[in-house]
Amino acid sequence: MEDEKKRQIITTLTAGLRDYLNEKQLAFILPYFLNYPMRLKIVHIKISYWGLCRYPRNKGDRYLITLVRTDIPGHFFLVFLHEIAHMLAHLEYGKEISSSHGKEWGTIAQNLVVKSAREGCFPDNELAVIARYVNRPVPLTNARMNEMQQKIMQLYKPETLMVSALPPDAVFTLKNGMKMKFVRKLRKYFECVEVHTGGRYRVNPDAEVVSWEKGSNKN
Structure with missing residues (x-):
């Protein structure tokens, strides 16, 4: 990708995402926009999901990741990682994947959470929650990932x-x-x-x- 085009993408994404992510989370996410065929849509109303990854239908299409806006960066970021893991699993395994939230997705999701934690994307109170879910020698499950997201939200909204x-x-x-x-x-x-x-x-x-x-x- 040309340097000027990269700069434009970074500028646009930084302006659009700074209300949802902290600086380290944003820095962690940006390379996926630059190096993978993905685009992002943020919606304001949640009915049945916090995030969704739609696979390309035709050659040349990009993955569409849809996220529901939230004022809790750690929660928004974890949902983002959840959906990026779907994209990476589909790119790597295609139709050979065992299931949408199978071991392939779980391994990738866990690696993303651990890597981002090591790079300082979460404050200490969130790290204490995350450690309980990823310090296991087994892939994440969808249920554990969702529970982790919920626990992060409840740190800031205990009445939720x-x-x-x-x-x-x-x-x-x-x-x-x-x-x-x-x-x-x-x-x-x-x-x-x-x-x-x-x-x-x-x-x-x-x-x-x-x-x-x-x-x-x-x-």
Whole structure:
């Protein structure tokens, strides 16, 4: 890549990401934009995920990483690493990968978290949390990665209530204003119905709840 084009990319990304990442996190992320076919989209409303990596459909397309904005850099950064690991696993293994969150992804994700921690991307209070999840001789799992992200968030928002902590008969309101109730537990998500519209949605277990009340779980 030409030097001038690199400078333009770095300038644009630095301006766009400085509200979400600290300086060391930003420095860690930038090389992936310069050396891999990826682009980034930041959205403001979370329904079922904190991050998503879409693989290229056609030759010449780039990987699209979508992240939900948050004011906690450590949480945003870990979600970013989660999705970069999907890209790297797909690039290395392609269709041979065992599953989307299999051992290949888990090994890459763990290596990214450990490397970034060693490069000073996290403050001491976050490092203490991260160490409990990566100081094991086994790849990260999706569940452990998500739990680590949630623990980082709760360092700064201890009052935060997640969907996974609610009773089955709860009627709850998400940060985006949608009022939901549970339908059933899926493998990774909860299937929920929006009270006012009847629309059904997959809701992430770590989605943040604004308020809730006991109700009926009948549909």
